[in-house]
Amino acid sequence: MHTDGACGPEGAGAGIVLKRPEGEEYTFALHFSFPVTNNEAEYEALLSGMRVAKYMEVKELSVYVDSQLVANQFNGIFEAHDESMQKYLKLVQELAVDFDLFKITQSFKKEIWVEEVKVKSIETDGVSAAVEEEEQSWITPIVEFLNKGTLPIDSIEAIKIKMKAPMYLLDKGIPCRKSFLGPHLRCLNPIQA
Template identity: 75%
Template sequence: MRVAKYLEVKELSVYVDSQLVANQFNGIFEAHDESMQKYLKLVQELALDFDIFQIMQVSRTLNKKADALSKLAALTFSHFKREIWVEEVKVKFIDTDRVSAAVEEDERSWMTPIVEFLNTGTLPLDSTEARKIKMKTPIYLLDKGILYRKSFLGPHLRCLNPTQAESIIREVHEGMCTLHSGHKIVASIIMRLGYYCPSMYRDVVEVIRKCRSCQLHAQMGNWDQLKSGTTDNIRGIGIC
């Protein structure tokens, strides 16, 4: 429901194999458990954002694909050729105030001149910098106050300032299954997630340099290149 709301979907039909969940929302069953009452209230609030919203129960035998996807986080399929991304929800939504913003633009950064030019046509006083901004601007898009980098082969990428970039890099490098992957892999994952920063690769290398686990377990040849700054041929830095 959160994803559909973000994508501005107006009509949504949800199929679940839980008779309890479907009938509680449809008013056939009552929610007695305190936790279920909170979830029901949350779903009812989210349902107001759609013109049409319905939950329907289907038998588990007719819901095999969805059931398999729901278990991917706990299973490993080495024969899969395509990557399947799984969101790990660490905190129950009923236990949060739901006032959160994953990306806050609260400081001046490389994005500020571009945003100001797109908003008001304002350019830096320095003629050289002003020319650079004019040349860069066509590949950026400002939508509802958020800056995106246009992409012709995929979705537009949300731009990040250095603080935001470091936070997301640490989450991907240290938080997602604690893989501690190399800088190219981490940067690639972040771009696939839909984020962009012009100094992404350099920022990732800096985070890896400060990662204690990577310092302990990285291959010595790769680590020497990382310290010297020659990272072009490094593969798998810091894989623990």
Template identity: 60%
Template sequence: MEEIYSNKFFMQVLSKPEVSGRIDKWAIEMGEHEIHYAPRTAVKGRIMADFMVEFICAAPPAPVVEEVPNIVMRELFTDGALSSDGAGACLILIGPDGEEHTYALRFEFPASNNEAEYEALLSGLRMAEKMGIKYLKVSVDSQLVVNQMNGMFEARDPAMQNYLALAEEMANKFERFSIT
């Protein structure tokens, strides 16, 4: 008899158009067998993105080295991000031989997402300068940072003006510099 009841129950559940009604009936049916249904909470896309930034630095595309006679450009990839745990950055520096140097940074101060992007860029520029690199091609994950550095966008916020001034000052230390 229980088998017939179960078949009727399944047919009724599957034919109902209301999803919540189906879930309620499944919860009642499973409750008889000491199985309790708990709905899955929504995971917002931003939380997943923050998790990935925090634990995984995405590998950059294959290195593209600009070759000008006797000049070999090094490539720097930066990504700064803000999460509920704070701000951080991922830096990947690729040499002319394809050797990668990967760094993950956590900032110990409050920062907005744009500030984190600038901090990532500045950290990468400092690292490249200390390594004695003279020719640098930078790829940044922020359109705002790139467009402010290229003069396409104006920095209106005082904090962004300070970051822009620091980044331009650091960029001028390289003999050849490009940012995308």
């Protein structure tokens, strides 16, 4: 199972991807109607995923979280000092005993290098041209999704992009936050990459 939770000015939510060994994959997106911190959102995502797995009668569960804090608190590397973190950790520990095998690992973000090929391979002299890298920013994957419908290979990152993309639009190629004024959609606040 892969989980990821986040919060921001637009609200808080989480993504959960549960994969069975047979290849079946279940994807869930959550929107929290209560205020949370990023760490609380990560725990909420984990707990929601654990409840789903328990309901599906999963006996062995390997969880990959992108939160170093959650993974290390569960594995005893970090201590939970904050009262809310202590409560979340205790609840995870209580639910974990319902599985025959339960482990949490921190997953790391994958980077994908994209090379623009400007000339057909059959039209070159066999020497590959140097690759020019464009400056990437946090908005780049959202722009690529809005422009081309492409998503990151990492399923958790793809869920994040799908959740964030509806908040933006492209105005002459420039990403902007959406603003609804009357029946018309307007582009306000161009995003500076």
